[in-house]
Amino acid sequence: MTMMDRKLDAEHPLFQVQGLSKYYGSRIGCADVSFDLYPGEVLGIVGESGSGKSTLLSCLAGHLTPDTGRVIFDTAVGPRDTVIMAEAERRRMARTDWAFVHQNPRDGLRMGVSAGGNVGERLMAIGARHYGEIRGQAIDWLGRVEIAADRIDDRPSAFSGGMQQRLQIARNLVTAPRLVFMDEPTGGLDVSVQARLLDLLRGLVRDLGLSAIIVTHDLAVVRLLADRLMVMKDGRVVEQGLTDQVLDDPQHAYTQLLVSSVLQV
Amino acid sequence: MTKMIAITDLSKSFVLHNQGGTVIPVMEGASLTVDPGECVGLVGQSGAGKSTLMRMVYGNYLSAAGSLFVGSLNVATAEPRQIIALRRETLGYVSQFLRVVPRVPTLDVVAEPLLALGAPLDQARGRAASLLARLNIPERLWTLSPTTFSGGEQQRVNIARGFAHPYPALLLDEPTASLDAVNREVVLSLIEEAKARGAAILGIFHDEAARDRICDRLVDVRAFTPKAA
Numbered sequence: 337m338t339m340m341d342r343k344l345d346a347e348h349p350l351f352q353v354q355g356l357s358k359y360y361g362s363r364i365g366c367a368d369v370s371f372d373l374y375p376g377e378v379l380g381i382v383g384e385s386g387s388g389k390s391t392l393l394s395c396l397a398g399h400l401t402p403d404t405g406r407v408i409f410d411t412a413v414g415p416r417d418t419v420i421m422a423e424a425e426r427r428r429m430a431r432t433d434w435a436f437v438h439q440n441p442r443d444g445l446r447m448g449v450s451a452g453g454n455v456g457e458r459l460m461a462i463g464a465r466h467y468g469e470i471r472g473q474a475i476d477w478l479g480r481v482e483i484a485a486d487r488i489d490d491r492p493s494a495f496s497g498g499m500q501q502r503l504q505i506a507r508n509l510v511t512a513p514r515l516v517f518m519d520e521p522t523g524g525l526d527v528s529v530q531a532r533l534l535d536l537l538r539g540l541v542r543d544l545g546l547s548a549i550i551v552t553h554d555l556a557v558v559r560l561l562a563d564r565l566m567v568m569k570d571g572r573v574v575e576q577g578l579t580d581q582v583l584d585d586p587q588h589a590y591t592q593l594l595v596s597s598v599l600q601v
Numbered sequence: 602m603t604k605m606i607a608i609t610d611l612s613k614s615f616v617l618h619n620q621g622g623t624v625i626p627v628m629e630g631a632s633l634t635v636d637p638g639e640c641v642g643l644v645g646q647s648g649a650g651k652s653t654l655m656r657m658v659y660g661n662y663l664s665a666a667g668s669l670f671v672g673s674l675n676v677a678t679a680e681p682r683q684i685i686a687l688r689r690e691t692l693g694y695v696s697q698f699l700r701v702v703p704r705v706p707t708l709d710v711v712a713e714p715l716l717a718l719g720a721p722l723d724q725a726r727g728r729a730a731s732l733l734a735r736l737n738i739p740e741r742l743w744t745l746s747p748t749t750f751s752g753g754e755q756q757r758v759n760i761a762r763g764f765a766h767p768y769p770a771l772l773l774d775e776p777t778a779s780l781d782a783v784n785r786e787v788v789l790s791l792i793e794e795a796k797a798r799g800a801a802i803l804g805i806f807h808d809e810a811a812r813d814r815i816c817d818r819l820v821d822v823r824a825f826t827p828k829a830a
Contacts, residue, residue, distance in 0.1 A: 374682050531703035538702060542716060560702050564681045578660060578681040585662040589618030596619070 348410060350375045350547050351396075351515055356405030358395050364571035365391035369405070371566065371576065375514070378541055378548045380562030380579060382555060382594070388571035389551045390519060396549060397436050397517045398426050409433070409515070431461050435508035439520035441500035445492045445507065451478060452488035454507045462511055477506040481536060498529035502536065509540060516548045522557055534560055555598055559583055567591045604670070605770050605801030606635040606658065611667035611677065611825075613657060627653055631667070631825035637769065640792070640802040642816035645823045651805045654822060655772050658803065659694050660684040671770055689717050694772045695763035699747055699755040707733065707750075708743040711761045718766060725765075732761040736787055753779045757788075764791050771795060773804035777811050789814060 349372040358365035366388035373379055381389045394400040396407055398418055407418045411433070418426055430436070438444040445454050455474040456464075464470050475485050481502035483495075492500050501521065508516065521537070522530040538561060541548055550562060558565055558579055565579040567588065575588040586592045611631040617623045628650050635641045643651040656662040657676070658669060664677035671692050674683055688694070693714075701710050711729035716722065733743060736757040742750070747758045756779055763771065773792070777785045785808075792815050796802060806812040812819070 377682060377685070528704070535702045535705050559700075563685050577663075578684055580661050581663060581681075584656070585615075587616075587663065592618050 348375075349373060350410050351549075352406070352408040352415070353396065354406045354408070356392070356395060356402050356407065358391055358400060358402045364388070365400075366395065366568070366571045369573055371573075373515075373547055373549065375547055376541075376545050377564060378550065378562045380558030380565045381549065381551045381568060382553060382558055382565065383568035384553065384594075387568040389568050391571070392568070393517055393519055393549065393551045397434065398430060399436075431458065432511055433514050435511070435513040435516045437501075437504055437508055437516060437518040437521050439523045441492070441497070441504040444504040445500060447491065447493050450489045450491055451483065451495070451503055454492065454503060455510050458507055458511050473510060474506075477510050478503075480540070481506045482532075496529075498525050498533065501525060501529075501533060505533075505536070505540075509544070509546075512544070514547060516546055518548060518550045520552050520554075521550065522554065523552070530557070537561060555583060555595065567594065603637075604634040605637045605672065606633075606803060607668075607670040608633050608654075608658070609668045611654075611657065611664055611669055612827075613653065613662065613665050614827075626827035628657075628825050629827040631822070633820050635770070635801040635803050637799045637801050638796050639817050640796055640804060640815050642812050642819045643803065643805050644812075644819050644821050645826075650822045650825060652774065654825070655694075655774060655803065655805065659688070659692065659772055689714075691768060692770045692772070693763045693766065693768035695760055695774060695776050697756070697759075697774050697778065699759045701747065703748050704746050706744045707738065707747045707758055710747055710758060711765055714762060714766045728765055729761065732764060733758070735791075736761055737784055753781070753784070756780065757784060760788055760791070764795065767795070767798060768800060770801045771803075773802060773806075775805050775807055777806065777808045785811070 351373040354370050356369045357367045369392055381392065383389045391400065395402040402419060408415045409418050436444065449457065452471060452474040455477050456470040459470050459473060475488060478485060478488060483499060483502060492503055495503060522533055525533065534557065540546060550558065552558060562579045564577065565582045566576040567574050567582065567590065569590045575582060575586065575591045582591060583595055586595050609632050611628060613628045614624055614626040631654060633641065643654060645651055653662060657664050658671065660676050660679065667677060668675050669677040671687060674687050676684060708726055708729050711733060712725035715725035715728060738754060738757055747755055750758065760776055776788050780788060789811060792802065806815065
């Protein structure tokens with residue numbers, strides 16, 4: 337993407353969330369969340385377990401239906417509220433414009449299908465039929481996520497955790513989505529593998545002009561990956577802003593506690 | 602001439618919510634300007650607020666009141682995405698510490714600001730290579746991550762990264778602190794070249810000889826220290 341494209345694109349939000357709430361009975365899942373996400377931006381969402389960040393991500397990605405609020409995506413035909421969109425249309429969007437990277441690659445991959453099949457399947461789901469082209473694109477994407485072409489016919493069960501996670505990313509990005517949801521994408525990986533994955537994600541976000549929403553409890557990950565940060569506690573956003581500003585000059589008591597609790601290496 | 606950096610009546614305090622809500626006022630009535638092609642040095646003893654002011658200009662610390670213009674953007678009230686664009690295109694920052702994704706090769710660490718602006722990979726790496734060579738980082742280290750480098754080498758990588766894109770405004774936090782005479786000279790020439798092309802520079806230089814050579818004016822930040830009530 338050229339500089340010019342990026343500037344033009346950046347004028348309109350890609351994704352707008354307004355007054356989103358989700359209750360489990362009388363208990364708050366997440367409450368009154370609002371934000372705009374622009375093309376090319378990476379938003380990090382942090383908070384401790386039970387803070388509502390995963391509930392929020394599920395509502396944003398359409399896996400859960402919020403009780404109130406709007407989740408507006410800038411589709412090819414203009415901004416649409418995905419909450420009230422027909423199920424079939426939302427599913428099509430989840431396969432094309434959106435992608436979801438799960439913490440556990442097993443939740444995002446088909447373990448009984450070859451690596452190439454995992455990547456090709458998403459292409460076929462949007463209508464690709466030419467076997468040679470599908471295989472060519474699959475090899476290209478395996479290369480981008482640093483999986484050797486000679487592993488294309490192996491099943492993901494034969495891969496290490498880090499490779500599985502990279503395969504899940506390839507499977508998600510092959511259809512050139514514009515918005516990627518990630519739930520603890522580096523969780524459960526060795527730190528050395530995490531670093532490589534972070535670098536890969538940063539490069540992909542930059543080169544493809546992707547927007548991403550990343551839920552994690554790892555402040556080091558958001559510092560390196562996210563442009564903006566949202567801090568959640570008890571289902572509510574207590575603070576949001578530029579990532580390094582929120583981490584270096586936190587305003588809310590909870591964020592100050594969170595930042596000061598990190599062990600220094 | 603239009604000011605590149607214009608700070609007016611800026612103030613800030615820290616509120617420590619987890620330490621009894623202690624309020625620490627750290628700055629009051631800070632005002633200064635930097636013209637294009639000018640270098641202004643911040644002076645004042647340790648803890649007087651030099652770094653705090655630099656961080657506020659970069660949008661890393663929030664401002665409580667006052668205005669803080671870099672070009673046409675008031676950083677004190679700007680949206681995060683406006684500050685992100687400002688940092689990408691207009692405002693560079695050479696901090697004292699290198700913070701990078703581990704395992705990324707030095708050459709790519711330095712090329713990154715150009716890639717973020719959409720420059721082609723070979724062009725960005727070419728510029729990175731010439732800066733690293735000029736700063737005497739041996740070529741055999743370029744493919745390695747700078748996280749394992751010595752303090753002086755890391756600082757030079759940081760400087761190369763900060764000078765990769767010709768930012769119209771630059772913040773320099775002790776750019777010559779841990780450098781030998783040869784590399785100190787290279788860095789001072791880089792700063793002089795940036796001034797010559799019209800960059801507005803705000804810096805902290807404990808190295809007095811460097812300060813005398815580079816800075817057109819000095820601002821003593823003790824004038825901005827809040828008076829005890």
